[in-house]
Amino acid sequence: MLLREKSAQQIELTCSLDQVKKLYLALFRQLHAGGAGAMAAFDDDDDMLLTLQTYLQRRAKQLGVDCTDHAQWDAFLGVDDAPPCEVRFANRARPSADG
DSSP, rough: EEEESSSSSOOEOOOOOHHHHHHHHHHHHHHHHHHHHHHHHHHHHTOHHHHHHHHHHHHHHHHHHHHTHHHHHHHTTTTOOOOHHHHHHTTTTOOOTOO
């Protein structure tokens, strides 16, 4: 990883794909742990997390990864401790048949 000052207000970061994955996961996990308010407050102005995610999804697709499949996405990111979708979403409220 290379960090270089371009100007007083700009820093240039050069890193590998694996390093981008680690940065994304660390940021995602930290913001997710803080709840929706934390994510909105942090990422409201510059979409940093979305920028990283979009880049990583584009790279994953180039490698044949289906990013809509959580298991494939987790494997691409190197996540080996994620629970399956059935477990992740078991406690989420489901819409009732009445509307």
